[in-house]
Amino acid sequence: MTASAVDDRRGLRVEDLRVAFEGKAVLKGIDLAVEPGEVLVLLGPSGCGKSTLLRAVAGLEQLTTGRVWWDDDDLTDLPTHLRQVGLVFQDHVLFGHRDVAGNVGFALRVAGASAPSVTHRVAEALEMVGLAGFEGRRVDTLSGGESQRVALARSLAAAPRAILLDEPLGSLDRVLRERLTDELGALLRRLDLAAVHVTHDHDEAFALADRIAVLGDGRIDRIGVPDEVWADPGSVHAARCLGHENxxxxxxxxxxxxxxxxxxxxxxxxxxxxxxxxxxxxxxxxxxxxxxxxxxxxxxxxxxxxxxxxxxxxxxxxxxxxxxxxxxxxxxxxxxxxxx
Amino acid sequence: MDTDRPAVTSLPRRLAAVGVVVVPAGFLAVFFVYPVVTIIVEGLGSDGLRRLGELPGRASFRSVAWFTLWQAVVSTVLTILVALPGAHLLARRRFRGKALLRAATTVPFVLPTVVVGGAFLAVFERLGLDDGPMRLTRTVGAILLAHVFFNVAVVLRTVGTFWGDLDPRSGEQARVLGATPWQAFRWVTLPALRPAVAAAASIIFLFCFTSFGVVLVLGGPARATLETEVWRHAVSRGDLASATAVALVQLAAVVATVVATNRLQRRRTVTQRPVRRTSLPRAGIGLLAGNLCLLAVVLGLPVFVLLERSLRRSGAGGGWTVDHYAALADRVSLLPTSALGALGNSLLFAAVAAGLATIVGGLASLVVVHGRRCFARTLDLGMMLPLGASAVTLGFGMLLALDEPPLDLRSSRWLVPVAHALVGIPFVMRTVVPTLRSVDQRLREAAATLGASPARVRREVDGPLAMRALAVGAAFSVAVSLGEFGATSFLPRNPDRLTAPLALFRLLGVPGDALRGQAMALAVVLMALTAVAVLVIEGGRNRGGVKGDW
The missing domain is CATH 2.40.50.140 (Nucleic acid-binding proteins)
Structure with missing residues (x-):
């Protein structure tokens, strides 16, 4: 996979990414590539560095070494706000002092968009996640599923090139999670975004992924299309993450x-x-x-x-x-x- | 006391339960409520009303009232501007010496006001700012600087702690959405911090509005606030009627401020979810150095110069000496006793005040935590009042009220520690109450299921923690008492009740170099004694279990 990623210079690419916390290596050399329209699912147990990898791609972690690319642009030294990469956290992190419209329109206002265009695009983004008309709601009156959709709409309204999803469905109950997983998959494919989705749930991974990368101990254990990866996980760790029991x-x-x-x-x-x-x-x-x-x-x-x-x-x-x-x-x- | 148990109590136990409520309530009633009511009654009497009516017409009063207000506002804004970067540093960054910086920045808050006044005078003299075009001595600038010095710790503590508990990912989310670091701060972090900033601002405003010692020492006669006006009328001129009128205005303004800020804060209460802590990013060298320089100049320089001045021979280019410290034992014609005698008085009063505050505050805490709701709430609020009301209200009220039988206590030197204890009690309670409340109820339940009686549970589980909290509270009371100046300055100054801050104030008032060195030496000793109390407080807090709301 790595070889083809280097040949193909489209989309989001990560090369030999390493991150250490207080001297302890958390990511030990990650290579990844995601094309526009593709959903890559990072699968791994908690503490394996999945979230750190997303944060590093977004520019929120100091890299030890490694580079992050979009097409031919080197993003490595670009500050977070200039990367045009969306990030959705597990527990949504909505801005509590703003209503739904204030949250979804945040990126547009930061970018200096005019008030009418903000209103218009907020409505569009809310429509996209099935929350049309929610503009005036206070965020603390939203249910878990609604919060998750608002967080997604907020990231999408910024019109990012790539979107990083850090267990966005992790805090929801099972029934809701399964429904939203399908919706999310359909939406991501329609928008033609390069998407990296992090989860520890193999069912969710298989439901969403074009490709699955299994992460273990700061390295990629196995990467490939879902059927391939499932049929031949390669390592004990990957087999366990993918839901194999025997x-x-x-x-x-x-x-x-x-x-x-x-x-x-x-x-x-x-x-x-x-x-x-x-x-x-x-x-x-x-x-x-x-x-x-x-x-x-x-x-x-x-x-x-x-x-x-x-x-x-x-x-x-x-x-x-x-x-x-x-x-x-x-x-x-x-x-x-x-x-x- | 025990609302959770059926009343199968013996007479002695019931008497004890009554005493637990009556002692603190009585103490508060006699030494605080009665004096304050006296100010109100006299101020609103026929003669008082006439004088009150004259006040707004007097240009001097209007300018004093206006100055009191605006210097408080400007001091508050300045303090927050100076301290916010430091709060960010302490809350959001990792660096070596963080604990030390946190402790060091707390010290100014508890330093006696007169000592701080003296320290700034020393700085101005040292830098040649005591005269000439750049003069700071006896200017508004000096007062504002000192207020910043005092209150930086308030921002670092309240805003810094709150900031540390904020979810850092809010700011990160803003960055991911395209916000620059400044936009992320301005649009996301700052609004989230607003409740804490508002709380800090209202406390600082109140402190600066009621500032007394600093204004008296640094402002000189031309710069008067409502507080110093009360003192000037009552103590310098003996005009109790005018003093009462001004004190009443002051009291009304303080009450209005407290009510208004309480309103604001109730509307803005934000429930915060505890955040999973990740490791903090290392502080950038620029941020660290910038902050340390700022804090060193604002907080460190006065302390340093004070020390240096106390160890130098008077006059230009004087060498090192300890003569000034030795001179503390000498009689000075200006003072009814030697500076050393005043220090002795102060230590004695501090011990008595701490004892009183611990007993009364401890009992009140028991009522607040375990007592009936109505008693608990009344005492909880009531015991805080002396801290909210100004020291001048406290001292002047005592001067006015406690001079007739059966409460002719003005002639007694023990009125001084009583006044100090009133200010110390809130600190004792703000330490003991949260500590008692923090005891995990399940711990008590576990002890009970293991066969411990309720009394035994209290002794085994609550007792040890409560004792440690009381010790911390007592240390606070000692610090408060050692530095108390406002209330004490209203009480008669016989040799046996001259406290060290009062002596220092008189020494600082002497122009020229003659007594300056001795004044600085006295200030250093007072500062050192207070610092010891702070060490005890911080030590007690760090030992775990002891909580505090300040």
């Missing part, structure tokens, strides 16, 4: 209770979509440990020796209860080797 440790001969799964010790991933449950005579003999539902889909946890494996199943497996004996069928391409 990570198996192998012994020196590449074996575990499921048999020989690799050559030598290490960790392998069993892709959930390549696992099947059959009758007790098929595949490897297994015992049902529990059954549950994930996002409405039934999931069965089975034990093979000391190894537990989660298997998503079709609706048609009635009557499975704890202790039932089943057969676990592992498709040949289900085993993906991972690096530690």
């Amino acid at each position: 990570l198996l440790a192998l012994d020196v001969r590449g074996c575990c209770a499921l048999g020989q799964l690799g050559a030598g010790s290490g960790t392998v991933l069993l892709r959930a979509d390549r696992l099947f449950l059959g009758g007790a005579t098929e595949g490897t003999a297994a015992v049902v440990v529990s059954t549950t539902r994930r996002s409405g889909r039934p999931v069965v946890t089975v034990a093979v020796g000391d190894v537990e494996v989660r298997v998503p199943v079709e609706e048609a497996m009635p009557g499975l209860v704890m202790g039932d004996e089943v057969g676990l069928v592992v498709a040949e391409d289900a085993v993906i080797p991972l690096t530690d």
Whole structure:
């Protein structure tokens, strides 16, 4: 990916970005490129440097080294307010002393736009996020979802070239988050912005991303289109971030209770979509440990020796209860080797 | 006392509970409310009303009233302008020596007014600004400078603390939206700071409006405020009727100010969410150096020159000497006792005042925290009044009211520490009440479930913290008492009640060099004693647990 990013000089690019806090390295050399119209999702656990990366791109952190580019313009030494890069914080950070119109129109007034044009463009931006007519509302009377939309409208009204979204949906409840995720994705694509979206939620990442970058310990662990990344996460850390659960440790001969799964010790991933449950005579003999539902889909946890494996199943497996004996069928391409 | 428990209390306990309310209420009633009411009653009596009516017609009064107002406004604005960059530095930047800077900038606030007056006189003489075209001595400029010196700490504390708790991302969000650093400050940070700036401004305005010692020492006879007018009429001329009329105007103005600022602040109360703290950016060398220079000139120079002057032989090019300190023990014809004697009086009064303030303030705090709502609110507000009312109102009221049986206390030297205690009590309460309130209720509940009786809970959980808060409050009272000048200057000056600030004021009033060195030495000793009290206060606060609202 990095190579193609350097060739292609369009959009937002970050080269060998490093940031340290009081001598401790937080970002250890990040390379990224996002084109206009593309949504890149940064996925990672809290504290891995996701937010710091966004702040660095926005010019809010002192870089140790590295450069930030837009097309052929070097933004690295440009102060924040001249970068034309929008940033939406997780808890919105609305200006409490101004109403909705005052918040959304802030960038326009700073830029010296005339009052009628501010009014007009504020209305436009509010329309875009589905809050037409909210101009006069005080920001402390808004619900969580409304605040989030106002924050988004405020950033969009500034007409940025790129927009950075720092877990903007993180403080909302699940139902609202899922709805807004879809809306946000549609809006970003319509506006043709280069967007970097930070989250720790893999479902949100898959819903939004054109490409996913998994961040771990200040470095990019894995980057690529969602299906590719999901099918082959590369590292244990990336696999966990992407929502994989069946990570198996192998012994020196590449074996575990499921048999020989690799050559030598290490960790392998069993892709959930390549696992099947059959009758007790098929595949490897297994015992049902529990059954549950994930996002409405039934999931069965089975034990093979000391190894537990989660298997998503079709609706048609009635009557499975704890202790039932089943057969676990592992498709040949289900085993993906991972690096530690 | 205990509203949360059924009244199965014995007679002694009930008497004790009554005493807890009656002692502070009685103290306040006799030594503050009664004197103030006396001013009002006499001021509004038939003779008083006539004099009051004459006041607006007198050009001298009009100019005094106008000067009082505008110097307070200008002092307030200047102080905020000087201190805001420093508040930013303390709240938003990381640098070595931050704790030291914070402590050092607090010292001026608690220095005795007369000492500060003396220090500025010394600076002006040292820089040749005491005469000639650039003269600052006996000018408005001197008064304004001293007011800034005093009140910078108020801004650094109130605005600085508030600023530190503000979400820094608001400003960052503004920057991302295209605002320059200045626009982000002007349009986002400053509006968010407004409640704190308004609070600081109203306190500073009140301090400057009621400023007494500074105006008397630095302003000279030509520069009078309402406060010094009361003193001039009452003490210099013995014209109690005129003094009463001016005091009444002053009282009305102070009450109006307090009411108005309370109104403003209630409208602007902003609830702040605590912010996750990230590490602060390092302070730029320019910002740091600029601030340190400014604060060093405004705050450090007077203290430094005062020290230097006290250690130099009088006259041009004099060498180093400790003679001035030795001379503190000598009798001076001007004073009824030696400066050392005055210092002794001051220390004795400070001890008594601190004791009184701790007992009365401690009891009042108990009522405020644990007592019935009506008592709690009345005492909470009432005990603060002596601090809000001016020192002159306090002293003049005592002079006017407490001279007849059964309250003929003016002849007693112990009236001095009583007056000091009244000013010290608010500090004791502002330390003890928040500390007691900060005790986690769950801690008490946990102790109770472990079998501790309510009395035991109070002793084990609240007791140790309360003792430490009381000690901090006592140190505050000592500092207040050591520096108190306004109220004390109204009480008769027998040898056994001359305090160090009064002695210093008289010494400073002597023109020429003869007694200047001795005055500076006395000022340094007073400053050192106050600084010790501040160290105790800061130490107590840093030890944790002790909260404060000042």
